Amino acid sequence: MIQRISRLNATLPELAELESLITEGKSYLRIRVPEHIQYKGEHLPFYVLEMGSTAPEAPVLALVGGVHGVERIGSQVILSFLKSLIRRLHWDPSIHEQLEHVRLLIIPMVNPGGMAENTRCNPNGVDLMRNAPVEAEGKTPWLVGGQRISPSLPWYRGALGAPMEPEARALCDAVHHALKGQKYCLSLDCHSGFGTRDRLWFPYAKSTAPWPGIGAAHVLTGLFEHSFPHHDQYLFEPQAHSYTTNGDLWDHLYDGYREQQPDGCFIPMTLEMGSWLWVKKNPRHLFRYHGLFNPVLPHRHQRILRRHLVLLDFLMSATRTMPQWAPQTQFEQATALEAAIRRWYPGHDGKFTTAV
Numbered sequence: 001m002i003q004r005i006s007r008l009n010a011t012l013p014e015l016a017e018l019e020s021l022i023t024e025g026k027s028y029l030r031i032r033v034p035e036h037i038q039y040k041g042e043h044l045p046f047y048v049l050e051m052g053s054t055a056p057e058a059p060v061l062a063l064v065g066g067v068h069g070v071e072r073i074g075s076q077v078i079l080s081f082l083k084s085l086i087r088r089l090h091w092d093p094s095i096h097e098q099l100e101h102v103r104l105l106i107i108p109m110v111n112p113g114g115m116a117e118n119t120r121c122n123p124n125g126v127d128l129m130r131n132a133p134v135e136a137e138g139k140t141p142w143l144v145g146g147q148r149i150s151p152s153l154p155w156y157r158g159a160l161g162a163p164m165e166p167e168a169r170a171l172c173d174a175v176h177h178a179l180k181g182q183k184y185c186l187s188l189d190c191h192s193g194f195g196t197r198d199r200l201w202f203p204y205a206k207s208t209a210p211w212p213g214i215g216a217a218h219v220l221t222g223l224f225e226h227s228f229p230h231h232d233q234y235l236f237e238p239q240a241h242s243y244t245t246n247g248d249l250w251d252h253l254y255d256g257y258r259e260q261q262p263d264g265c266f267i268p269m270t271l272e273m274g275s276w277l278w279v280k281k282n283p284r285h286l287f288r289y290h291g292l293f294n295p296v297l298p299h300r301h302q303r304i305l306r307r308h309l310v311l312l313d314f315l316m317s318a319t320r321t322m323p324q325w326a327p328q329t330q331f332e333q334a335t336a337l338e339a340a341i342r343r344w345y346p347g348h349d350g351k352f353t354t355a356v
Contacts, residue, residue: 008042011116014066014075018047018108021079025086035170039113039123046167048174049106051085052099060178061319062105062187063312064171067128067249069114069121073273073294073304074190078108080305081312101320105178110171122167125151126158129245131168132252136244137207146246157247168249175253184322185257185266186220186315189250190308192273193293201239201270205248208240210345212258215336216265216326218343223325224314231310238344239270265326271311273304 009016022031030050036043052058065075088095109115113123121127130146140146146157158165164172179185200221204211221236239248250268257266295301318325327333341348 008044008116011118012044012112014072014079014109014115015044015112017079021082021086022047022049025082025089028086028089032174034173035166037111037113037123037166039116044112044116046112046170047107047109048170049082049108050178051104051106052102054103056181057183058101058103059184059319059322060103060105060182060186061315062107062175062178062185064107064110064187064189066109066111066115067171067189068191068193068293069111069117069119071120071192071293072115073192073301074271075108075115076301077190077271077273077305077308077312078106081309082106082108084309098316098320102316103178104316105174107171107174111167113167120154121151121156122165124158124165125156126165127155127247128165128168128171129249130155130157130247131164132172132247132249133164134206134247134251134255136205136246137209138244140244140246144243144245172249172253172256176256179253179257179266180260183261183264184319184326185264186319186322187250187266187268188271188312188315189269190271190273195242195272195274197235197274198233199235199237199242199270199272199274201237201242201272203239203248203254203268204251205239205245206251208244210337210341210348211238211254213254213265213267214238214340214344215333217267217269218340219325219327219336220267220318223318224311228310228314233307234311241344265322271308 022029028051032048033045034048035046037046063078063081065078066072067074085095111122111128114121117123127146136145143153143155146155147153148157148160150156163169175187202211202214202217217236224234225232250270254266254268257264295304327336
């Protein structure tokens with residue numbers, strides 16, 4: 001199962017680390033390679049890992065990294081958490097007990113070819129986070145919102161009518177399979193490169209209107225902020241508060257989930273680590289493309305890997321207890337929705353373009 005690609009170790013150390021962790025934790029992991037990504041004559045494995053419960057009713061937490069190849073820190077954060085989890089399983093019974101009630105889906109490297117190339121896009125020049133068959137409801141920023149002009153320009157969506165790229169398709173298939181029939185689900189997709197704060201984004205990327213899960217997202221936000229009042233580096237907000245895009249994979253997955261399970265509760269989140277803060281502290285980042293999206297100095301890199309472990313541990317616990325805190329009754333849903341509108345959409349007229 002494990003692929004040894006020694007000549008790529010220098011450009012893909014994350015793949016070497018992932019395969020080492022698979023060896024170390026193989027007794028705890030369910031491992032699949034549903035796709036191999038073609039890159040310069042190599043067949044890079046698309047790893048899909050599962051841990052924990054196999055019970056149909058077990059809530060699901062999906063952790064994803066490496067959608068944009070240059071944002072390697074996203075994969076590294078996921079791998080750091082996976083390493084901690086595997087090593088705690090050797091001695092910590094509380095982790096065993098927690099995983100008995102949660103199914104964990106981990107896809108650490110969605111775009112291994114892009115990571116090897118140190119590019120945002122995949123080896124075909126496609127931005128995977130603009131590749132889903134989703135059209136924005138209004139005007140999007142030029143280029144940034146996704147373009148079909150040329151793969152030579154950034155944020156290329158792929159040709160009109162073409163199937164999704166292999167990496168995007170494999171991600172969507174894995175998430176859809178894990179969430180099928182499941183009432184309670186969370187996901188976190190780790191990125192970097194926006195602003196001087198770490199943002200936790202909710203859908204929609206395609207619309208500035210409130211999305212159907214905004215009430216449950218507000219409850220989850222409150223749980224974190226109340227439980228970790230001094231861990232306040234995160235800004236929780238809908239992505240569209242920053243910009244809107246076409247082709248967002250999580251919009252696509254969320255809409256597909258709602259179509260199949262209209263009574264379910266799925267909260268997809270994107271962690272957008274604020275890499276501009278790294279540039280501000282060390283202007284040398286400006287002279288390296290890689291440095292615009294990843295911490296360069298070793299002590300800062302270690303700090304980033306540490307700081308998000310609290311969030312990931314929280315998401316594990318929140319997933320397990322989701323049947324207790326997610327709004328259930330019409331009154332709870334209406335109350336949560338009202339609070340979310342007050343926080344994120346002040347002055348909204350109360351009319352929605354999407355069902356709530």
